[in-house]
Amino acid sequence: MAARDEALPALHGRRAGPPVGVRYLLNRYARNRLALWGLWVVTGVVLAAVLAPALAPADPTKTDFGALLQPPSRAHLLGTDDLGRDILSRVIYGARTSLLAGVIAVGLAVAVGVPLGLLSGYFRGRLDNVLMRVTDALLSFPLLVLALAIAAVLGAGLTKAMLAVGIVFTPGFIRLARAQVLSEREKVYVEAARALGASDRRIVWRHILPNSLSPVLVQASLAMAAAITAEATLSFLGLGTQPPTPSWGSMLNIAQAYLTRAPWMALWPGLAIFLTVLALNLVGDGLREVLDPRLR
């Protein structure tokens, strides 16, 4: 929004604007300080997840009954939990669980939702009708209620929770991809491709898909934030990650019982979720600002 001042020449507008270079987009993104901050935080979380064994001062599952519920100290920078485990190490390893949950849930939703939406929007007809009614019905369920119900049926566990969250996010991506195709398929380049004898298959995958990706990218980054929250919520409620695997949500579940004696147990994992989700939302908003032609 902040950049209407240097908009492309008005006549070119949305449809026939000159192709915008990657470097231009990167520059635009970097000028948004909050979005840049978000990107740094996300990078930090990814690094923490990848380098967890090197970064964590202790084994995240090693119990120490001589040091239960210790407040933050030099030996344990963020304190210890009810089993004497080092909270800092658990928070660092928890990044793995959260990112894995986000990537797999959103990956599933994109991998299923985008192709379905593309085909539905391109070919229209009966398939489209049926699919749209089904997504209507699925979107009527409150996200978390549906995820809970699916997780309940599948049983507790990280993989099942990710599957549940992925299923719940799929209709949104079907809708998005379909809407995108509906506007793209009427454009001149599609007509040109068809005139040159391109098959439907080629038109959908080689022409329409690449031109529809930027809203999918924006939606995916926002969905990552929502998926991480959803996994943490399911784990908090006892339906996601099971002990002793460190997960920010299940750490908060245990922390609840020790709120009066060891409030630090509740502080750090919650802060980790909050900052990670906030950063992903900032990245999503930043990407939208750069990629959405209406805001450009």
Next chain:
Amino acid sequence: MTRYIVRRLLATIPVLFLVTVVVFSLINLVPGDPALVIAGGEADRAAIEAIRKQLGLDRPVVVRYVQWLARLVQGDFGRSVRDGRPVLDVLLLKLPVTIELAVISLGVGWAIAVPAGVLAAWKQRTALDYTATTVALAGISIPNFWLGIMLIYLLAVHLRWLPPSGYVEPWVDPVRNLQLMIMPATVLGTALAALVMRLLRSSMLEVLGSEFIRTAHAKGLAERAVVLKHALKNAMIPVATVMGLQLGGLLGGAVVTETIFAVPGIGRLAIESIFTRDYPMVQGVVLISAVAVVFVNFAVDVLYSVLDPRIRLVEEPR
């Protein structure tokens, strides 16, 4: 007008139908034997057999669905596997509690969101706008269960201003009822406020840039009147259109907040039923949540067709 309402009502029928299909499939298309899943690993043969009979698992899926649906439309949601109480009775008992919580949260949320959204759009690109939008993004990002736990620590454990959790009916002790509702309603209201504020801000910006606002200015109306009367009224339309989404968020959030604050509504019922494998009850909660969202969407569309006749002319109301 009537034609529009009828058409819109007819359009909800396939959606409701598919909602029941989804709710039914949840339990019935699970890999494995549902009776075994419900009874749990430790159950003996007789118990599993009893559940199988109760659920009619000896018949084909389609037959079972039709029978289930037929009972459903007559108000028979089945019985709790745990204590044999009719599911609908339990739902009707718990629903008022959740409705009270949702209404207070809605009040809290809108009371914060509307002034914040209007000011952010009115004073666009000022410190006020940046602060409001950043706080709103934080409000969307903060996990509601963490916010709940932190509020309990601060207000109940540390400062001792409020009771930590529990529920008292408003007609038994209205003051205590409100004291217990403040924290859960704040938690639910925060996420809602953030969502509504962002929507209202962008819709206000759009309206403020339109012709009739310029006309209002040209007539010499005071800035306040233009923003608060002309612009706000029109900017609220897209915000109210997503009432269904807001309700869905509240119902999902209620599961978490009712669990943390020990509020005996349908959210907590959902969690309890999941952990006791009371699947008919789980089905009941999921079904009633989705039906509520479908009807709110319907009501909002009809309301708008009354307020804004242009909407009726559009073929697809979505």
